[in-house]
Amino acid sequence: MVSPPASARPSHPVAAFGGAAGEWFAQVKPSCNAVEVEVRQQQLPPPGGVDGAGYSAACYALAGKIERARTVIDALDAGDRARPRASSSTSAIRWPTRATTSRPARSCGSW
Numbered sequence: 001m002v003s004p005p006a007s008a009r010p011s012h013p014v015a016a017f018g019g020a021a022g023e024w025f026a027q028v029k030p031s032c033n034a035v036e037v038e039v040r041q042q043q044l045p046p047p048g049g050v051d052g053a054g055y056s057a058a059c060y061a062l063a064g065k066i067e068r069a070r071t072v073i074d075a076l077d078a079g080d081r082a083r084p085r086a087s088s089s090t091s092a093i094r095w096p097t098r099a100t101t102s103r104p105a106r107s108c109g110s111w
Contacts, residue, residue, distance in 0.1 A: 017044055021051035028059060037063035050080045 017024040024046050031040035037059060046052035053072050060069035073081060 014042065014045055016052070017047050019047070021047050021049070021055045024052065025055040025059065029062075032059040032062040034063050034065070037065060050076060053080075 017027075024044070028040050028044060028046075031037060041056060041059065046056040053076055057069040057072040060066070060072060
């Protein structure tokens with residue numbers, strides 16, 4: 001992952017998330033907005049690797065920080081950026097621009 005500018009970095013080292021990338025994303029997704037995204041990713045950096053970078057970039061994209069998302073992806077090795085992934089992290093993300101559902105809402109009693 002690309003480091004934020006020196007002025008935005010915490011004064012102490014922060015360990016990357018120890019679980020799977022999808023678990024990290026589930027935890028930080030509520031903070032994937034324009035106000036919180038930078039601070040949250042500094043407080044709880046994503047796991048290393050392609051999946052961690054993919055979820056990190058997705059979080060920035062959800063926050064509307066497309067250039068920052070592109071920077072995260074561009075920091076990957078060229079082979080990792082070019083290789084299609086069957087388990088792409090972005091395929092598991094529900095983008096807010098999609099219609100949520102065409103089904104009528106259920107009441108609690110119809111579960």
